[in-house]
Amino acid sequence: MADGAADEYIVRFENVQKSYDGETLVVKNLNLNVEAGEFLTMLGPSGSGKTTCLMMLAGFEPATHGEIYLKETPINKVPPHKRGIGMVFQNYALFPHMTVAENLAFPLQVRGMNKADAETKVKRALEMVQLPQMSGRRPAQLSGGQQQRVAVARALVFEPDLVLMDEPLGALDKNLREEMQFEIKHIHENLGVSVVYVTHDQSEALTMSNRIAVFDDGIIQQLAAPEVLYEKPDNAFVAQFIGENNKLLGTVKSVSDGVAKVDLEGGGTVEALAIKCGAAGERTMLSIRPERVLIAQEDMPNRLTGKVVELIYLGDHIRCRMEVAASKEFVVKVPNSHAHAALRVGEETAIGWVTEDCRALDVR
């Protein structure tokens, strides 16, 4: 999939820049390919440029510079209503004066489809989102989750090749959000439609996506599959933004064979994979996931001593916050099993990890 031919891309951003005021760039030189049939999520904090990218793709914001291609056709000069891209909006944007069925029939009527065919399609679309009995209701008579389902059905009913979703689950409560995540994921898998999804919720992104583009400051920080983003973050921003991360600051002592020796602030020397840490003498941020830190290990290449500050019992694991080197926010997830030594607040304990689990990144 990764090195498919050019015609397998459904969307291609080429050196796209966007500025609203002519001075600051909200999107800085974006290059991104969306593969046909892919579920790609643009993930990032607010103001990172992800929604702007989606709006440029939908045609609601012009690109200041660069070109966007839809199936190899440049679309900068194509108005939104001629792009044929389905879209699900954050606030659903259902037409309040039309019934659910009329909402769904709208894109079909616009395309001049005859009534009988349109009715069949509307019915099938409503069945797909499990709301066949709601066709006569108005949007205001539906719950938030039902409205969202209708919005998804409406964006898909005219069978576009590409659907954009702009934080569609933001207004739903947690349980419903998780349910809808799976539902949208299944719809995507069944229809084979390409989806570009924007969210600031990393768990949503990890659950649903084939690939995630992590945005910050108008730049894609990393574009990769969910497991790669979590386990192999390219830089400090991604490490901090995706999942829980322990950071230890230090100075690079030496780099050889892709492994950096790092002198930690607050004492101690450890080894880490040299991902983005610069040469000897430069500062670096070490990133290690809480579940990869092990308690009281003798045979680890990287060993430190930590003082337990706080213990939180969470059933399957115990969350242990400790002071390690100069960090007071070092978290270790200790599995709840007999094999592990009992920890007590205020006591010191040895911790360790394997070199491959620790990544030396840039300092932000």
Added chain:
Amino acid sequence: MSGLQPYSSPAQVAWYYGFRLICALIFIFLILPILVIIPLSFNASDFFTFTKEMLALDPDGYSLKHYNDFFTNSDWQTALANSVRIAPMATLLSTALGTLAAIGLSQSHVPFRGAIMAALISPMIVPLIISAAGMYFFYSRIGLQGTYWGVVLAHAALGTPFVIITVTATLVGFDRSLVRAAASLGANPVRTFVKVQMPLILPGVISGGLFAFVTSFDEVVVVLFVGSASQKTLPWQMFTGLREQISPTILAVATVMVTVSILLLTTLEILRRRSERIRGLSPG
């Protein structure tokens, strides 16, 4: 909002009743002059006063002769016909122009929005006599003075601000993402306007149109300047009637106009509420 509570202080109790008293006075002040006219219009004598028979509720003191005069007198009938020809056309123009202006001015990319809005609203603020005199000189130059279209245009200019204001108010509650949604579903801007935006702002358009209609239907100053004898409207006829003959027929006409206004207002308000209900509160 709150009524009297067990813990209300004496001052709050005093305000509770005082507030109601003030409201009652305001309503009396506003409505009484209109209410007095209605029984007077059934006066059997040709005076503007309550006669003894009327006060005694003697049926002989009342008659429909002033109404009879209104419906048979050719002066009044011509005036009525003129009003009925002018007001709807002026309403149509101001509703169409005002709605378009409001939609245009609600878009953030339009430059000098404040200034344009102020200019369009100005007929409402500038003293009527000034507008009327200005229109008189301007319309004379371009040959519109004393014509049907001259009066229609003048009334349309007076009615447009009402439409702009009511439609602008409706547009504040209009969800812009609906327009984007319609575009994403393939609808061109015209279709989006007709099928999505217009139905949703219709209550505001109707209210504005109603105000525009009443403005034209009640207007006397501008029509005196811009119109000629063949555009004599009801208010004009009433005005001359008051000045020249002081006939109680004016009271009958006034009663008819008040009734028409109330009926119009009620019907349109019912329609407006219905469409507002259909529109539903915006989701979310």
